[in-house]
Amino acid sequence: MTMNDRQKVALESLTGVISNIYDQLDHGDIPSMNLPMRSKKNIEFDSRHNVWTYGDLKTARTAKTVQGAVSMLRTAYTTDFINEMIREGKSSTLREMYYISEGWHNAKFHTQDESNLLAEDLETITGCMREDFKLRPEESGAHVYGDLNFSTITTKGVWKTNNCIDDVPETGFAVPYKVEEDTFKIKPGNVKFIMAIETGGMFARLIENGFPEQYNCALVHLSGQPARSTRRLIKRLNEEFNLPVTVFTDGDPWSFRIYASVAYGAIKTAHISEYLATPTAQFIGITPSDILNYDLPTDKLSDKDIGALNAELSDPRFADEYWVNEIQAMLHMGKKAEQQALAKYGLEYATGTYLPEKLTNMGIL
Numbered sequence: 001m002t003m004n005d006r007q008k009v010a011l012e013s014l015t016g017v018i019s020n021i022y023d024q025l026d027h028g029d030i031p032s033m034n035l036p037m038r039s040k041k042n043i044e045f046d047s048r049h050n051v052w053t054y055g056d057l058k059t060a061r062t063a064k065t066v067q068g069a070v071s072m073l074r075t076a077y078t079t080d081f082i083n084e085m086i087r088e089g090k091s092s093t094l095r096e097m098y099y100i101s102e103g104w105h106n107a108k109f110h111t112q113d114e115s116n117l118l119a120e121d122l123e124t125i126t127g128c129m130r131e132d133f134k135l136r137p138e139e140s141g142a143h144v145y146g147d148l149n150f151s152t153i154t155t156k157g158v159w160k161t162n163n164c165i166d167d168v169p170e171t172g173f174a175v176p177y178k179v180e181e182d183t184f185k186i187k188p189g190n191v192k193f194i195m196a197i198e199t200g201g202m203f204a205r206l207i208e209n210g211f212p213e214q215y216n217c218a219l220v221h222l223s224g225q226p227a228r229s230t231r232r233l234i235k236r237l238n239e240e241f242n243l244p245v246t247v248f249t250d251g252d253p254w255s256f257r258i259y260a261s262v263a264y265g266a267i268k269t270a271h272i273s274e275y276l277a278t279p280t281a282q283f284i285g286i287t288p289s290d291i292l293n294y295d296l297p298t299d300k301l302s303d304k305d306i307g308a309l310n311a312e313l314s315d316p317r318f319a320d321e322y323w324v325n326e327i328q329a330m331l332h333m334g335k336k337a338e339q340q341a342l343a344k345y346g347l348e349y350a351t352g353t354y355l356p357e358k359l360t361n362m363g364i365l
Contacts, residue, residue, distance in 0.1 A: 004182050006132045007086050013126035014079040014133075021072060031072050032062040036124055036271060043270055043316050050279035052317050054124075054270045061121075071118075073107040078118055082133045091134040094119065124271040130228070136177040142230035143172035145207050146218025147189030148237075152176065163189070164218065170207060172221065179233045188241050192216040193364050196234060196281070198224065198249035198258055202339045202350065209351040215365065218243075225258055228269065231276040234262060238278045244364055245278050248355075251286030251296075252336040253308035256318070256327070259283045264317040284358050288329035291337045294354065297344055298335035305336060 017033075024031045036042060036054035044055040063069040081100065085092060092100070097119075098112040109115040119130055144150075144164045150173060151161040164173045176184065195217050197203045203221040206212065212219055218237070222230060237243045247262050249255035260266075263281040265273030291298060301309075309327050312318045318327065330336065342350040359365040 006128070006180065006182065007134075010126065010128040010132040011083055011086050013128055014083055014122065017122070017125055018076055018079050021076065030063050032060055032064075032068075033072075033075075033121075033125065034058045034060055035121055038120075038268065038270070040267060040315060043267060045316070046274065049274040049277075051273035051277040052264045052270060053273045070106060074101075074104070074109065074114075074118055075122070077101065077104045077107045078115075078122065082122075082135070085134045091136055093136055093138055095138050097135065120268065120271075129272060129275065131178040131180065137227060142175045142223065142226065142233060143203070143221040144175060144218060144233075145172035145203075145221075146194075146212045147191050147216065148173075148218050149187040149189060151185040151187070153183050159185075161187075165212070170204070172203075172207075172219070175229055175233055177227075177229050179229050179236065186236060186240065188237075188243065190216050191218045191243060193244040193246060194218050194220060194234060194237050195284075196220045196222050196226070196230075196245065196247045196262055197339075198222050198255055199339055202248065205340075205347065206351055206355075209348060211351045211355070214351075215356075215359075222249075222258060222262075226261060228276060231262055231278075234281070235276060235278050238280065245281040246284050246359070246362070246364060247281055248284040248339065249286065250336070250338045251288065251291060251330075252301075253305055253312060253327075253330070255286075256312060256323075257308075260315075260317045282362055282364075284355070284362070286337050286339060286341070288326050288333060288335075290354075290358075291333065291335060294342070296337045296341040298333075298337045298341070301330070301334050301336055306331065 021031045035058065037057040037059045042055045042057040043052050046053045061068060061071055063072045081097065094116055095112060098109050098115040101108045101115065119135055123130055146164050148164045149161055150164065151159050154160050162168060162173055197219055200221060203219055206219055211217060220230065220234060234245055238245045247259045249258050263277060263279055265277035269276060290296065309331050312327055342354050356365060
């Protein structure tokens with residue numbers, strides 16, 4: 001099976017990780033690895049890429065303890081498993097890797113979180129992406145609807161092109177887990193901007209109302225917290241084709257974090273924010289200001305909501321004046337609202353009034 005350049009780099013990098021462990025053993029040293037500390041206090045702004053990424057704080061992984069030795073053993077088994085997949089042209093879900101470890105004796109994972117974290121550790125050490133390791137998530141990626149042409153390679157090795165209006169069902173084009181140029185090519189049609197949408201109900205509403213065709217917009221259904229392939233696709237559309245990106249979510253603290261993961265990067269994937277984050281993405285709403293200005297139906301904030309909002313006030317991704325004001329406004333009113341609360345004024349209101357007004361004020365329309 002022929003490997004592409006990215007897979008060759010991944011293979012060499014993973015082999016280097018294990019070689020480093022063996023070299024330490026050969027020198028009579030206790031093996032150790034240094035990794036970035038993955039926490040909010042180690043997030044800093046990367047002015048070169050305009051994203052939030054890990055800072056200089058490190059944590060050491062060492063075989064001085066039993067737990068550390070097991071971690072090293074798992075690293076060896078995992079890199080061997082990944083290298084074998086790359087050579088044989090196979091792939092595995094993260095869940096499958098967790099179960100495969102049942103045969104690794106003392107190196108078996110006790111929870112899938114352990115195996116997921118090790119895959120992320122290998123990303124930070126090698127500078128490669130999980131997708132280059134042939135590891136794929138269980139969750140589905142985005143669905144896209146709009147005048148975009150996506151070319152993918154079929155299981156028979158043939159390139160096939162689909163237009164995301166003419167050649168897809170009403171649910172749109174299902175994005176694969178890997179959207180790099182070697183297997184996923186993009187040719188924009190008449191699309192002028194991208195709108196990433198949190199909920200399936202609003203995604204379907206905009207399609208039914210003809211919003212993408214009327215405003216030359218491509219819709220991306222985020223399906224809640226967006227998968228990595230979703231964020232990578234949005235990044236490519238913005239970076240390679242200069243398409244403005246907007247994000248339309250519910251009005252609650254969890255939805256604010258969805259926007260942050262698209263625009264600034266998520267804390268758990270801060271090591272690859274430059275590949276996933278789109279720092280020019282603009283937030284449409286629902287904002288606390290929208291709740292007041294459009295007199296939207298609301299729900300009371302829960303204790304968890306309040307805790308999340310307070311946590312966001314100390315999150316460096318929300319440290320600018322706009323977000324501080326909006327978060328404090330939501331805390332003050334004690335209310336939140338869903339996207340579909342706009343239906344208070346009828347099924348055409350979101351596409352006929354709210355979005356055109358907001359997008360015009362943002363300079364998109």
